[in-house]
Amino acid sequence: MKRKxxxxxxxxxxxxxIALFVPLIFGSNQYNILLITTVLIYGVxxxxxxxxxxxAGQLDLASFAYLGLGAFTSSTLFIRFNLTPWIGMILGxxxxxxFALFIGFPLFRFRxxxxxxxxxxxxxxEVLKVVFNMWEEVGGPVERYLPYFSGSIKYMRFGSYxxxxxxxxxxxxxxxxxxxxxxxxxxxFYLKALGEDETAAEVLGVNARACKLRALVYYAFLIGVxxxxxxxxxxxxxxxxxxxxxxxxxxxxxxxxxxxxxxxxLLAALLLVGAQEFLRASLGGEVSGLYLVIxxxxxxxxxxxxxxxxxxxxQDRNKKPAKQEVKKKNVV
Amino acid sequence: xxxxxxxSLNMEIMIQSLFDGALMGCIYALIALGLSLIFGVMNVVxxxxxxxxxxxxxxxxxxxxxxxxxxxxxxxxxFPILFIFGMLVYYGMIDRTLKEHYTxxxxxxxxxxxxxxxxxQLAWKAQPRALPYSFIQGNIQFGGYTIALSRLTSAIISLxxxxxxxxxxxxxxxxxxxxxTSDDSDAASLMGVDFRKTYALAFGLGSSLxxxxxxxxxxxxQVEPTMGLRFGLLSWCILALAGLGSISGLLISGxxxxxxxxxxxxxxxxxxxxxxxxxIFILVLWLRPKGLFGRKE
Numbered sequence: 001m002k003r004k005x006x007x008x009x010x011x012x013x014x015x016x017x018i019a020l021f022v023p024l025i026f027g028s029n030q031y032n033i034l035l036i037t038t039v040l041i042y043g044v045x046x047x048x049x050x051x052x053x054x055x056a057g058q059l060d061l062a063s064f065a066y067l068g069l070g071a072f073t074s075s076t077l078f079i080r081f082n083l084t085p086w087i088g089m090i091l092g093x094x095x096x097x098x099f100a101l102f103i104g105f106p107l108f109r110f111r112x113x114x115x116x117x118x119x120x121x122x123x124x125x126e127v128l129k130v131v132f133n134m135w136e137e138v139g140g141p142v143e144r145y146l147p148y149f150s151g152s153i154k155y156m157r158f159g160s161y162x163x164x165x166x167x168x169x170x171x172x173x174x175x176x177x178x179x180x181x182x183x184x185x186x187x188x189f190y191l192k193a194l195g196e197d198e199t200a201a202e203v204l205g206v207n208a209r210a211c212k213l214r215a216l217v218y219y220a221f222l223i224g225v226x227x228x229x230x231x232x233x234x235x236x237x238x239x240x241x242x243x244x245x246x247x248x249x250x251x252x253x254x255x256x257x258x259x260x261x262x263x264x265x266l267l268a269a270l271l272l273v274g275a276q277e278f279l280r281a282s283l284g285g286e287v288s289g290l291y292l293v294i295x296x297x298x299x300x301x302x303x304x305x306x307x308x309x310x311x312x313x314x315q316d317r318n319k320k321p322a323k324q325e326v327k328k329k330n331v332v
Numbered sequence: 333x334x335x336x337x338x339x340s341l342n343m344e345i346m347i348q349s350l351f352d353g354a355l356m357g358c359i360y361a362l363i364a365l366g367l368s369l370i371f372g373v374m375n376v377v378x379x380x381x382x383x384x385x386x387x388x389x390x391x392x393x394x395x396x397x398x399x400x401x402x403x404x405x406x407x408x409x410x411f412p413i414l415f416i417f418g419m420l421v422y423y424g425m426i427d428r429t430l431k432e433h434y435t436x437x438x439x440x441x442x443x444x445x446x447x448x449x450x451x452x453q454l455a456w457k458a459q460p461r462a463l464p465y466s467f468i469q470g471n472i473q474f475g476g477y478t479i480a481l482s483r484l485t486s487a488i489i490s491l492x493x494x495x496x497x498x499x500x501x502x503x504x505x506x507x508x509x510x511x512x513t514s515d516d517s518d519a520a521s522l523m524g525v526d527f528r529k530t531y532a533l534a535f536g537l538g539s540s541l542x543x544x545x546x547x548x549x550x551x552x553x554q555v556e557p558t559m560g561l562r563f564g565l566l567s568w569c570i571l572a573l574a575g576l577g578s579i580s581g582l583l584i585s586g587x588x589x590x591x592x593x594x595x596x597x598x599x600x601x602x603x604x605x606x607x608x609x610x611x612i613f614i615l616v617l618w619l620r621p622k623g624l625f626g627r628k629e
Contacts, residue, residue, distance in 0.1 A: 059435055059438065107618075112618070115438075116617055118438065119565070119568050119613075120617055122565060124610075126606055126610055127607055127610050130603055130606060131607070133603055134604070245561060248379070248442055252443075255436065289450045289451070289453035290454060292446060293450040293451055296444075296446035299439075300425065300440060300443035300444065300447065303429070303440045304440065
């Protein structure tokens with residue numbers, strides 16, 4: 001156990017060292033930095049998703065709901081009250097948490113799980129999108145631009161994408177640390193037990209509702225804070241931030257990366273979203289939709305031939321992962 | 333006096349809206365029936381179902397614009413295509429993931445959903461497509477109300493198809509095999525039902541039902557690559573409302589969703605149409621997890 005953790009830590013450090021130097025290599029082209037930042041944002045979201053989706057086994061498809069709430073909270077406070085996004089992003093995280101609790105209480109109270117949990121959360125993203133479209137004071141159908149102070153560190157308005165890149169990288173490190181701390185804590189073991197078989201775990205005395213709520217809170221907070229940074233990167237907020245298909249994509253990254261493996265979702269985000277953004281940048285102009293065809297074929301092939309996740313490519317070859325028998329009937 | 337007039341006008345608008353919603357609801361029920369077959373029989377969560385509808389609509393558009401087939405008649409061409417397509421999807425993807433965790437099945441169907449969305453965008457570009465007027469165009473008037481003939485015909489055809497599927501499931505041998513497998517696949521295979529063939533049949537039938545609804549929708553609607561997810565979620569809502577194993581429940585739920593959508597568009601805000609559906613969906617899940625008409629387990 002000890003050795004495996006240090007091995008993972010080495011990989012993480014190697015990744016960080018490479019990531020730190022990325023702007024030095026691509027720094028001359030702001031567009032490339034933005035693309036890489038986008039890939040990292042998916043990395044943060046998929047890593048955070050791993051807490052609720054990978055460890056706790058709840059197929060949450062509402063990640064962009066929390067992202068949008070964080071973005072709208074911080075931006076509205078910035079536009080209306082000139083509150084700096086540095087404080088706004090914490091408040092954005094808290095609003096996302098409040099919403100998560102508001103939704104999570106009844107969801108877990110009424111024992112909605114499996115597909116129905118997934119579909120409820122998808123529906124929530126769409127509901128929020130419509131609500132913010134109709135709520136003219138905060139959202140409305142027109143983009144709301146953030147005030148622009150060139151190079152103002154105090155208001156998180158940088159003249160370049162590089163500082164945002166480092167901010168997102170920081171969020172990624174935090175998300176990874178939270179993930180691995182939870183995975184090795186008591187909560188983590190409870191969550192894993194729940195993810196395998198909820199009824200059995202409850203019989204053994206695990207408080208399913210409290211555990212799942214705590215996982216949801218961590219997840220919502222991390223993504224809410226990221227959302228505040230997200231709106232600052234693009235410089236505006238819009239109800240289209242509540243994006244159903246992209247929320248599904250985040251969950252897919254978590255699944256394809258390897259459920260419950262701390263760095264799996266990040267790996268999937270780097271490879272799949274990286275490939276997608278690369279294909280879009282190189283093919284996008286000529287044939288619209290072609291990059292999505294290639295991306296989805298890669299996705300289907302990975303799922304069919306590596307159902308336990310991309311991360312299992314890199315896991316110890318000698319150690320066969322325990323075969324997981326899941327009865328179909330338990331699903332719904 | 334003035335107020336009384338306004339109320340009667342409102343009543344008229346409401347009845348008109350109820351009619352429109354009910355007609356749409358029949359088609360929604362037909363779409364959800366395909367999903368219900370797939371989910372009820374093999375417990376596979378097909379996220380791509382809405383995109384099957386979209387694909388059928390594009391095939392109908394193709395048949396209509398290349399060969400000049402009338403939209404109502406295109407299902408005769410697209411039904412077998414979608415049936416084969418469904419079988420291929422089953423043997424190529426679903427069959428391989430039956431034993432896996434349900435998230436893997438969702439991942440593979442989401443991959444399929446993205447693929448279908450992208451390939452239609454590639455083939456037909458992003459702009460909406462529509463067919464020229466079908467021969468069932470026109471309106472009938474009675475009282476103060478107007479009913480589009482194309483919607484009325486579509487709703488009637490949907491009802492006929494739903495009834496014949498119910499007949500197929502209860503009276504024919506393959507239909508009974510499907511129902512037996514959905515009750516207990518182990519017991520059914522002991523009775524000599526090949527459960528994989530039954531699954532493939534159910535998947536093919538479930539997908540080919542979208543061919544009929546796609547052709548019907550094309551008589552009065554246009555198609556674009558982004559509409560898949562909406563149809564998918566819509567049919568899941570109907571399924572949640574109906575519960576499994578009840579075709580009449582499915583029809584009533586389709587009507588509820590269609591009418592709810594129509595009333596929301598008329599009396600509240602056109603943007604609120606999905607809001608009402610999803611709120612009904614969430615409430616039903618919380619209050620009646622087995623659905624309004626689901627059979628007891």
